[in-house]
Amino acid sequence: MDKNRILPTGKILPQLKRAQALKLAKSKEWEKWDDERIVRFQLYQDRLCMDFDRFHKAIEKVLGRPIWTHEFAQINLIRLEYEGIRKKPTLGEIMGQIPREKLILAVISPNHDSEAK
Numbered sequence: 001m002d003k004n005r006i007l008p009t010g011k012i013l014p015q016l017k018r019a020q021a022l023k024l025a026k027s028k029e030w031e032k033w034d035d036e037r038i039v040r041f042q043l044y045q046d047r048l049c050m051d052f053d054r055f056h057k058a059i060e061k062v063l064g065r066p067i068w069t070h071e072f073a074q075i076n077l078i079r080l081e082y083e084g085i086r087k088k089p090t091l092g093e094i095m096g097q098i099p100r101e102k103l104i105l106a107v108i109s110p111n112h113d114s115e116a117k
Contacts, residue, residue: 003015005044005045013041013044013045015045015046015047016045016047016049018047021045021047021048021049024049024050025048025049025050025051030042030049030050030054031054035057035058035061035062036058036062038050038054038055038058039055039058039059039062039082042055042058043059043075043078043079043082044079056069059078059082062082063078063081063082063088064088065088068094070097070098071094071097073097074097077089077097
């Protein structure tokens with residue numbers, strides 16, 4: 001942690017220290033930012049500097065697809081997609097990120113209500 005990151009633009013983004021990240025989060029300055037700015041900043045920070053829900057909504061809008069919570073465990077894949085290096089993953093690729101021992105799949109018949117009658 002605490003290493004600077006080089007953005008796709010070549011700009012160096014310093015990593016915020018814990019106290020700085022907390023200060024930014026509490027200031028709510030990020031509430032004034034648009035989705036692109038939130039993603040451009042938070043995606044490259046090791047520490048969460050704002051409400052996770054706000055960041056999650058912003059990344060979904062910017063990437064134009066739902067982002068499953070477990071995808072954040074492999075943040076580098078999201079970064080590559082944001083940078084245009086990686087294509088949007090398929091549902092199979094997204095599900096493939098979940099460890100087998102944690103995967104539970106429920107299949108519901110489209111007519112499940114009518115079958116119960």
